[in-house]
Amino acid sequence: MALVMEKHKMPEQDPKVRAHNFNEVALGYTEELAVAEANRCLHCKVPHCRKGCPVEVDIPEFIAKIKEKDFVGADKKIKESNSLPAICGRVCPQENQCEKYCVMGIKGEAVGIGRLERFVADYCMKNDTEVIEKTVKEDMPKVAIVGSGPAGLACAGDLAKIGYQVTIFEALHTAGGVLSYGIPEFRLPKDDVVKPEIDNLRKIGVKIEVDAVIGKLFTIDDLMQEYNFSAVFVATGAGLPHFMNIPGENFNGVYSSNEFLTRCNLMKAYRFPEYATPIKVGKVVAVVGGGNVAMDSARTALRLGAEHVYIVYRRSEAELPARREEVEHAKEEGIDFRLLNNPVEILGDENGYVTGIRCIKMKLGEPDSSGRRRPVPIEGSEFDLAVDTVVIAIGQGPNPLVQSTTPDMEVNKRGNIVADEETCKTSKEGVFAGGDIVTGAATVILAMGAGKKAAKAIDEYLKEKFSK
Amino acid sequence: MYKILKRKVLHDGILQFTLEAPFIAKKAQPGQFVVLRVNEYGERIPLTIADFNREQGTIDIIFMVIGASTTMLAKLNEGDSILDLVGPLGKKTDIRPGMGTVVCIGGGIGVAPIYPIVRGMREAGNHVIAIMGAKNKDILILKDEMEKVADEVIVTTDDGSFGIKGFVTTALQQLIDKGVDISEVVAIGPVIMMKTVADTTRPYNIKTVVSLNPIMVDGTGMCGGCRVQVGDKIKFACVDGPEFDGHLVDFTNLMERQRMYRPQEAVEKDHICRLEKQVEAMEEK
Ligand SMILES: Cc1cc2nc3c(=O)[nH]c(=O)nc-3n(C[C@H](O)[C@H](O)[C@H](O)COP(=O)(O)OP(=O)(O)OC[C@H]3O[C@@H](n4cnc5c(N)ncnc54)[C@H](O)[C@@H]3O)c2cc1C
Ligand SMILES: Cc1cc2nc3c(=O)[nH]c(=O)nc-3n(C[C@H](O)[C@H](O)[C@H](O)COP(=O)(O)OP(=O)(O)OC[C@H]3O[C@@H](n4cnc5c(N)ncnc54)[C@H](O)[C@@H]3O)c2cc1C
Ligand code: SF4
Ligand code: SF4
Ligand code: FES
Numbered sequence: 001m002a003l004v005m006e007k008h009k010m011p012e013q014d015p016k017v018r019a020h021n022f023n024e025v026a027l028g029y030t031e032e033l034a035v036a037e038a039n040r041c042l043h044c045k046v047p048h049c050r051k052g053c054p055v056e057v058d059i060p061e062f063i064a065k066i067k068e069k070d071f072v073g074a075d076k077k078i079k080e081s082n083s084l085p086a087i088c089g090r091v092c093p094q095e096n097q098c099e100k101y102c103v104m105g106i107k108g109e110a111v112g113i114g115r116l117e118r119f120v121a122d123y124c125m126k127n128d129t130e131v132i133e134k135t136v137k138e139d140m141p142k143v144a145i146v147g148s149g150p151a152g153l154a155c156a157g158d159l160a161k162i163g164y165q166v167t168i169f170e171a172l173h174t175a176g177g178v179l180s181y182g183i184p185e186f187r188l189p190k191d192d193v194v195k196p197e198i199d200n201l202r203k204i205g206v207k208i209e210v211d212a213v214i215g216k217l218f219t220i221d222d223l224m225q226e227y228n229f230s231a232v233f234v235a236t237g238a239g240l241p242h243f244m245n246i247p248g249e250n251f252n253g254v255y256s257s258n259e260f261l262t263r264c265n266l267m268k269a270y271r272f273p274e275y276a277t278p279i280k281v282g283k284v285v286a287v288v289g290g291g292n293v294a295m296d297s298a299r300t301a302l303r304l305g306a307e308h309v310y311i312v313y314r315r316s317e318a319e320l321p322a323r324r325e326e327v328e329h330a331k332e333e334g335i336d337f338r339l340l341n342n343p344v345e346i347l348g349d350e351n352g353y354v355t356g357i358r359c360i361k362m363k364l365g366e367p368d369s370s371g372r373r374r375p376v377p378i379e380g381s382e383f384d385l386a387v388d389t390v391v392i393a394i395g396q397g398p399n400p401l402v403q404s405t406t407p408d409m410e411v412n413k414r415g416n417i418v419a420d421e422e423t424c425k426t427s428k429e430g431v432f433a434g435g436d437i438v439t440g441a442a443t444v445i446l447a448m449g450a451g452k453k454a455a456k457a458i459d460e461y462l463k464e465k466f467s468k
Numbered sequence: 469m470y471k472i473l474k475r476k477v478l479h480d481g482i483l484q485f486t487l488e489a490p491f492i493a494k495k496a497q498p499g500q501f502v503v504l505r506v507n508e509y510g511e512r513i514p515l516t517i518a519d520f521n522r523e524q525g526t527i528d529i530i531f532m533v534i535g536a537s538t539t540m541l542a543k544l545n546e547g548d549s550i551l552d553l554v555g556p557l558g559k560k561t562d563i564r565p566g567m568g569t570v571v572c573i574g575g576g577i578g579v580a581p582i583y584p585i586v587r588g589m590r591e592a593g594n595h596v597i598a599i600m601g602a603k604n605k606d607i608l609i610l611k612d613e614m615e616k617v618a619d620e621v622i623v624t625t626d627d628g629s630f631g632i633k634g635f636v637t638t639a640l641q642q643l644i645d646k647g648v649d650i651s652e653v654v655a656i657g658p659v660i661m662m663k664t665v666a667d668t669t670r671p672y673n674i675k676t677v678v679s680l681n682p683i684m685v686d687g688t689g690m691c692g693g694c695r696v697q698v699g700d701k702i703k704f705a706c707v708d709g710p711e712f713d714g715h716l717v718d719f720t721n722l723m724e725r726q727r728m729y730r731p732q733e734a735v736e737k738d739h740i741c742r743l744e745k746q747v748e749a750m751e752e753k
C-alpha cells in the first residue's frame with residue numbers, strides 16, 4: 001500500500017457560519033477517516049512520537065487498535081496514561097508535542113495523533129462503552145488537591161486509581177480550571193466533553209468541593225492539621241490577569257481576557273438574559289496580544305456579535321505565540337491582524353466608556369533574551385483605532401492567595417511556587433505543587449504531566465510515611 | 469447548597485437571610501464578604517457578611533432588591549437553598565485595641581456591613597460612635613441592634629423625620645467641630661456618601677477607611693473586573709480590599725464603572741418581569 005503523505009483533513013464548520021455560533025469548529029473524524037488516518041502510522045519499533053507526549057500515551061498501540069476498528073480497546077490503551085483524552089485530543093499543541101517527533105513528518109505530514117485520540121474518546125463517550133468502578137478505598141490516606149484544572153485533575157485521577165481518598169478544592173463553582181472558564185465552547189465543548197471527563201473522575205471516587213477558596217476558607221495548614229489530609233498538591237494555575245499599565249485602562253469596555261472569557265464561558269453571558277451575567281461587546285473590538293488567549297478572545301468577540309475585531313500585537317506574524325491552526329482559524333473567520341503595533345493609550349468619552357485605542361508602530365530590532373527579535377517603537381508613528389471594546393490578553397501571573405497564607409512554602413521572585421521538576425516537592429513537608437502555578441502559563445498537557453509526576457511522588461511519600 | 473434558615477423582611481425591598489454555612493462562619497471577620505449564585509442561571513454577586521455566628525455555624529446577609537439577581541434571591545423562602553456561596557472573601561477590617569475614638573458611618577444599606585465592624589471595634593476596647601444615615605425614618609435599618617454594640621449612636625435622615633436632619637456628614641462635621649478626638653473614620657454606603665465623608669475629613673487629616681463595591685465576578689483576584697484606582701495604583705477590590713484609604717480613592721471612576729452594564733440591567737429586569745407575568749398567567753389557568 002502506497003504511503004499517504006498528507007494527514008486526513010478533519011471536517012470543519014464553514015468559517016462564515018461558525019463565526020456566528022458557539023458550536024464546535026472542528027467536527028472530528030468519521031470512523032472511515034479515523035481508520036484511514038490510523039493506517040498511515042508505521043507502528044515504529046522505536047516510536048519517537050512517544051517522547052513528545054508528557055503523559056506518555058502509548059501512541060502506536062492505540063493507533064493499532066483503531067486499525068482493527070477496536071475503538072474501545074484503543075480508548076482503554078489511551079486511558080492507561082491519560083484520563084482526559086477527549087480534551088487533549090482537542091487542545092494539545094500536537095505540532096510541538098507528539099506529532100513533532102513522528103517519523104511521517106520528516107518527508108510528509110505527521111500522523112494526526114491528536115485527531116485520532118479525539119475520535120476514540122468521542123466514540124466511547126457517545127456510545128457509553130465504559131464501565132467505571134470506584135477505586136478509592138475508605139482505609140487509604142486522604143490527599144487534598146487545590147485547584148481543578150488539568151494538573152489537579154490528572155493528579156487526582158492517578159491517586160484515586162491507587163485507592164487514595166482524594167478531595168479537590170476548587171475556588172469557582174465549576175470544576176475544570178481554564179478548561180471550563182477560559183477555553184471557549186467552540187474549541188472545547190463544556191457539557192459534551194469537559195463535564196463527562198470530569199464526571200468520570202467522580203465515578204472512581206474523587207470528591208470535588210467547589211466554592212472553596214483555599215487561603216480563605218481553609219489554609220493549607222488547616223487541611224493538614226485540622227482535616228487530616230496527609231499530603232496536599234497545589235495546582236492553582238496562572239490566574240492573575242496582567243494589565244499594560246497604560247492610561248485609560250479603567251474605562252468601561254476594557255476587559256482582561258480572563259474576565260471576558262469567564263463571563264462568556266463560565267457564566268454563559270452569550271445566552272444573556274436567560275443566563276443573568278451581562279457582557280458588553282460593541283461593534284468594534286481590539287484584542288491586545290498574540291497568544292492562544294488572544295485568538296480565543298477575538299473569536300469569542302466575533303461570535304458575540306462584534307462587526308469588526310482587531311488583533312493588536314507588537315511583534316510580527318512569525319513571532320505570534322498562538323498555535324498556527326488557531327491563527328488560521330481566526331483569519332478565516334475574518335479577524336483583522338494589526339501586527340507590529342503596540343497600544344500606548346486607551347481613549348474614552350466623558351461618561352467613562354472606551355472610544356479608541358492609540359497605538360504606535362513598531363519595527364523589529366535585535367534578538368532579545370527569548371531569542372525573538374525585540375520590537376522597537378517607530379517614533380512619531382502613533383495612530384488611533386476607533387473601538388468600543390478592548391480585551392487585554394497579554395498574559396497571566398500566579399494568584400498569591402495560597403502562597404501568602406502558607407509562609408513556610410518557598411516562592412520565587414515572580415510569585416510562582418518553587419517545586420522540584422521531577423517530584424513536584426515544595427519546601428514544605430507533605431506539600432507538592434505543579435502546573436501553571438509553578439511554571440507560569442504553559443499548556444494543558446504539561447500541567448497534566450506535572451499532575452501525574454506529583455501523584456507518583458505523593459504515593460511514594462505516603463508509602464514511606466505510613467510504613468514507619 | 470446553602471440553606472436559608474431565617475428570612476426576615478427589614479423593610480420593603482430590604483431583606484435579611486440567615487444562611488447555614490459553618491465553614492464560612494468559622495473564618496468570617498468584620499469587613500469580609502461572600503459571593504453567591506442563586507441558581508444555575510444566576511450571576512455571581514457579592515454581599516457583605518452582615519453578621520456571623522460561629523457556634524451556630526451561620527452567616528447573615530442583608531440586601532436591597534435592585535435588579536435581577538437580588539429579585540431572584542428575594543423570592544427564596546426559609547428552607548430553600550442558594551446554589552453557590554463562596555467566602556469569606558476580601559481582607560478583614562483593621563481592628564486593633566487602643567485605637568481610641570472611632571467613628572463608624574453607615575448610609576442606607578451600608579448600615580448592614582458597618583454593623584459587624586462597630587461590634588468588632590467595641591469588643592477590641594475602642595470607643596465607637598456610630599452614625600447611621602437614611603432617607604427617612606421608615607427605611608432606617610438595624611437601629612436597635614446598633615444601639616446594643618456602639619457606645620453612641622447618631623441617626624441622620626435626609627428629611628428630618630428622625631434624628632438630625634441632613635446627611636451623615638452633617639453629624640460628622642458636628643463631632644469634628646465639637647472637638648471630639650477622632651482617630652479613625654470607617655464609612656460604608658453609597659459611593660457619593662463615602663466620597664463626601666472623605667472630603668469632610670481630608671482637611672483635618674483624619675484617617676478614613678471606605679469599603680468599595682465595584683462590579684465583581686469571581687471575588688478571588690482572577691478577572692480584574694473589580695479594579696479601582698487608589699492613588700497612582702490600580703487595585704483589585706476583591707483581594708486588595710474591599711477597604712481602602714478614602715483620601716486616595718478615585719470615586720468618579722468607581723461610579724462610572726458601576727454604571728457599566730446599565731443598558732443590560734434594564735433588559736434583564738424586563739426579562740424577569742415578563743417571566744413573572746408568564747408564570748402568573750399559567751397559575752391563573
Ligand atoms: C484562554 C486560554 C486558552 C488556552 N488554550 C490552550 C490550548 O489550546 N492548549 C493548551 O495546551 N493550553 C491552552 N491554554 C493554557 C492551559 O489552559 C493552561 O496551561 C492549563 O490549564 C494549566 O493547568 P493548571 O491545572 O496548572 O491550572 P488552571 O487550569 O489554571 O486551573 C487552576 C484552578 O485552580 C483554581 N484555584 C486557583 N486558586 C485557588 C485557590 N486559592 N483555592 C482553590 N482553587 C483555586 C482555579 O479556579 C482553577 O480552577 C490556554 C489558556 C487560556 C487562558
Ligand atoms: C464587596 C461588596 C459588598 C456588597 N455588599 C452588599 C450588601 O451587603 N448588601 C447589598 O444590598 N448590596 C451589596 N453589594 C452590592 C450588590 O452586590 C449589588 O447590589 C448586586 O450585585 C446587584 O445585583 P442585581 O442583579 O440585583 O442588580 P443589577 O440590576 O444587575 O445591578 C444594579 C447595580 O448593582 C451593581 N452591581 C451589579 N452587578 C454587580 C456585581 N456582580 N458585583 C457588584 N455590584 C454589582 C451595579 O452598580 C449595578 O448598576 C456589595 C457589593 C460589593 C462589591
Ligand atoms: S496527550 Fe497530547 S501530546 Fe500526548 S499523545 Fe495525546 S495529543 Fe499527543
Ligand atoms: S512515530 Fe509516527 S508513524 Fe511512528 S509510531 Fe509514532 S505515530 Fe506511528
Ligand atoms: S472580582 Fe474578579 S478580580 Fe476581583
Ligand SMILES: [Mg+2]
Binds near residue numbers: 511537733
Ligand atoms: Mg445583575
